[in-house]
Amino acid sequence: MSDASDDYDDDYGPGSDDGFGYESYEGSDYGDDGNDGFDDVKPESMKLKPYEVAYEVLSVGDIQRQQDKLIEQVASILGLSNQNAMSLLLFFKWNNDRLLEQYTEDPEGVLKKAGISIDDNEEFLYELKPVPGFFCDICCEDRKGLLTFALECGHRYCADCYRQYTTQKIVDEGESRNLTCAADCPVVMNDKSIQKIVEPAVYERYKTLLHRTFVLDNEHLIWCPAPNCEYAVKCDDVSAKDLTSVVPTVTCKCNHKFCFGCGLPDHQPSICALVSKWIKKCEDDSETANWISAHTKECPKCRATIEKNGGCNHMTCRKCKYEFCWICIGNWSEHGTSWYNCSRYDEKSGVDARDSQAKSRASLERYLHYYNRYANHEQSAKLDKDIFVRTEKKMTQLQSTSGMSWIEVQYLAQASAALQECRQTLKWTYAFAFYLERNNDTHIFEDNQQDLELAVENLSSLFGKPIQELAEIKVQVMDRTAYCNRRRENLLSDTAKGLAEGRWKYQVQIK
Amino acid sequence: MSLPKRIIKETERLVSDPVPGINAVPHEENLRYFDVTVDGPSQSPYEGGVFKLELFLPEEYPMVAPKVRFLTKIYHPNIDKLGRICLDVLKTNWSPALQIRTILLSVQALLGAPNPDDPLANDVAQRWKEDERAAIATAKEWTQTYAKPEPEAET
Ligand SMILES: [Zn+2]
Ligand SMILES: [Zn+2]
Ligand SMILES: [Zn+2]
Numbered sequence: 283m284s285d286a287s288d289d290y291d292d293d294y295g296p297g298s299d300d301g302f303g304y305e306s307y308e309g310s311d312y313g314d315d316g317n318d319g320f321d322d323v324k325p326e327s328m329k330l331k332p333y334e335v336a337y338e339v340l341s342v343g344d345i346q347r348q349q350d351k352l353i354e355q356v357a358s359i360l361g362l363s364n365q366n367a368m369s370l371l372l373f374f375k376w377n378n379d380r381l382l383e384q385y386t387e388d389p390e391g392v393l394k395k396a397g398i399s400i401d402d403n404e405e406f407l408y409e410l411k412p413v414p415g416f417f418c419d420i421c422c423e424d425r426k427g428l429l430t431f432a433l434e435c436g437h438r439y440c441a442d443c444y445r446q447y448t449t450q451k452i453v454d455e456g457e458s459r460n461l462t463c464a465a466d467c468p469v470v471m472n473d474k475s476i477q478k479i480v481e482p483a484v485y486e487r488y489k490t491l492l493h494r495t496f497v498l499d500n501e502h503l504i505w506c507p508a509p510n511c512e513y514a515v516k517c518d519d520v521s522a523k524d525l526t527s528v529v530p531t532v533t534c535k536c537n538h539k540f541c542f543g544c545g546l547p548d549h550q551p552s553i554c555a556l557v558s559k560w561i562k563k564c565e566d567d568s569e570t571a572n573w574i575s576a577h578t579k580e581c582p583k584c585r586a587t588i589e590k591n592g593g594c595n596h597m598t599c600r601k602c603k604y605e606f607c608w609i610c611i612g613n614w615s616e617h618g619t620s621w622y623n624c625s626r627y628d629e630k631s632g633v634d635a636r637d638s639q640a641k642s643r644a645s646l647e648r649y650l651h652y653y654n655r656y657a658n659h660e661q662s663a664k665l666d667k668d669i670f671v672r673t674e675k676k677m678t679q680l681q682s683t684s685g686m687s688w689i690e691v692q693y694l695a696q697a698s699a700a701l702q703e704c705r706q707t708l709k710w711t712y713a714f715a716f717y718l719e720r721n722n723d724t725h726i727f728e729d730n731q732q733d734l735e736l737a738v739e740n741l742s743s744l745f746g747k748p749i750q751e752l753a754e755i756k757v758q759v760m761d762r763t764a765y766c767n768r769r770r771e772n773l774l775s776d777t778a779k780g781l782a783e784g785r786w787k788y789q790v791q792i793k
Numbered sequence: 794m795s796l797p798k799r800i801i802k803e804t805e806r807l808v809s810d811p812v813p814g815i816n817a818v819p820h821e822e823n824l825r826y827f828d829v830t831v832d833g834p835s836q837s838p839y840e841g842g843v844f845k846l847e848l849f850l851p852e853e854y855p856m857v858a859p860k861v862r863f864l865t866k867i868y869h870p871n872i873d874k875l876g877r878i879c880l881d882v883l884k885t886n887w888s889p890a891l892q893i894r895t896i897l898l899s900v901q902a903l904l905g906a907p908n909p910d911d912p913l914a915n916d917v918a919q920r921w922k923e924d925e926r927a928a929i930a931t932a933k934e935w936t937q938t939y940a941k942p943e944p945e946a947e948t
């Protein structure tokens with residue numbers, strides 16, 4: 283993908299230019315699927331679900347092409363060379379709207395401010411050449427045959443000094459947008475002059491820095507936060523002001539799923555502002571949190587120590603066979619037969635029951651209620667994953683004896699993925715619910731939350747079964763997987779609609 | 794470890810063709826380290842004061858700016874308690890074509906034209922904006938107290 287960054291910057295790609303550059307969408311997205319080795323992440327952008335946003339994943343090459351396209355667009359509108367159009371764009375931090383607006387008002391003034399010599403001389407060669415009788419003011423060298431370098435302004439120094447100066451700016455100071463003449467002079471060093479004077483590796487660095495600014499300066503672009511990932515994500519429909527009404531979740535080509543708004547891992551259905559409040563709160567209360575997230579509990583009946591060894595919340599004491607719920611330590615039969623009533627925190631009865639308790643105690647308990655469930659799903663997701671990894675290993679070992687093929691066990695991989703995704707969502711439903719006002723809409727939200735939670739625990743319980751039994755329950759696993767995904771979709775859709783129509787009322791101020 | 798030609802030339806010129814009101818002498822044991830004095834510009838609150846500074850030329854000089862710091866206590870919105878100076882040519886606007894003498898001239902000019910809108914010493918800048926007359930009086934007082942020229946005439 284690394285584009286050859288040679289001198290012929292103007293691309294002669296057929297159809298790359300149809301008068302005004304229109305949308306900066308990639309031509310490659312249409313028709314010729316799959317020739318670049320990337321699978322299309324959003325083939326059905328026409329029918330987005332309510333909680334989805336349209337986006338596009340850009341490789342470094344794509345970013346370069348978008349840059350080039352923007353430069354060509356500005357050049358053709360203003361009748362400037364690509365070089366000068368690029369320098370102007372850099373000066374305006376890639377904001378072409380502002381550039382066009384200000385340029386139309388005062389072209390000369392804008393060119394001057396941006397340090398561009400007025401006559402648009404594309405033929406300026408930036409030659410490295412000896413000049414008779416030359417003395418370098420920077421290093422005080424005046425050897426015969428000393429190579430020299432100058433921009434359009436004519437401030438000439440020896441090539442070594444100029445190279446050192448430019449390299450220092452790029453490599454040590456990370457400068458790319460605002461490189462000017464080595465003299466105390468505002469004339470900019472454009473792409474061409476930089477390429478002429480520095481080593482190829484430094485020029486590559488310069489290109490990388492430009493890509494970085496291109497993404498950072500554009501509110502519709504974000505780098506994928508996964509370590510070592512070099513993709514960026516483009517989301518044209520979402521601006522900072524929208525983040526109270528939408529949770530823009532994207533999946534990079536590296537598979538990392540994250541929030542376009544804040545860069546954190548997928549936190550649907552909670553909006554960014556509540557997520558950051560919640561994280562802050564959990565950090566502040568980390569001591570209590572530590573206590574809560576302890577991995578062991580006592581059996582409520584016989585007090586034997588019980589370690590949670592899977593994601594399921596349905597616990598059975600090995601010693602006395604008592605069945606109970608990991609979350610509330612309540613009797614499991616109550617959960618199973620009537621309803622899975624473990625996700626709802628009944629605020630009213632809580633307050634009534636302990637009216638003598640101090641208010642702070644009540645609020646801590648309320649927080650712990652939500653935190654406990656939040657942390658539980660986080661931990662359970664890990665345990666589910668562990669089980670899957672172990673199962674997968676055993677499967678491969680048993681493949682020959684059991685006669686099961688690799689394809690046949692893929693339903694387990696799908697179930698595992700669904701569990702991971704649903705628990706991630708559940709986790710954040712608790713952070714979201716923590717901040718919701720108690721009203722009817724919130725009850726509906728919590729009903730959806732319960733439905734999903736029940737679905738997830740039902741699937742998770744199958745997951746812990748011994749490997750020999752897994753083949754027999756394949757259909758059941760598949761059904762429950764599908765059901766989980768449906769419940770998740772329901773919950774996310776309804777929450778997203780609520781966000782869009784401003785249905786949710788919070789207990790805290792959201793800017 | 795040998796001194797670059799550029800530094801040698803600059804030093805020679807500072808001695809042979811000194812800037813009026815500015816004195817810069819390199820240390821004998823470290824030719825990159827200069828003892829500097831700058832006279833307070835006339836018509837400024839620093840008039841009559843002689844301010845001591847230190848100037849150091851880093852390894853990368855002239856690709857990076859010299860390090861300059863006031864040693865004499867001074868009441869000025871762009872100079873903080875540690876003597877650090879907020880001056881664009883010492884930071885982002887540095888160019889390798891600038892020299893020690895041009896930098897010191899800029900420092901002297903800064904004494905003549907304090908800029909409380911781009912402050913380094915916030916408390917001083919605040920006062921400068923709220924009650925300029927009082928601030929100037931303090932600056933004069935400090936000049937009298939801390940920047941008095943030494944009685945022994947320097948040769
Ligand atoms: Zn030179
Ligand atoms: Zn110049
Ligand atoms: Zn990525």
Ligand SMILES: [Zn+2]
Pocket residue numbers: 541542543544545546549553554557
């Ligand atoms: Zn977010």
Ligand SMILES: [Zn+2]
Pocket residue numbers: 581582583584585586599600601602603604
């Ligand atoms: Zn027990």
Ligand SMILES: [Zn+2]
Pocket residue numbers: 607608609610611612617623624
């Ligand atoms: Zn329970």
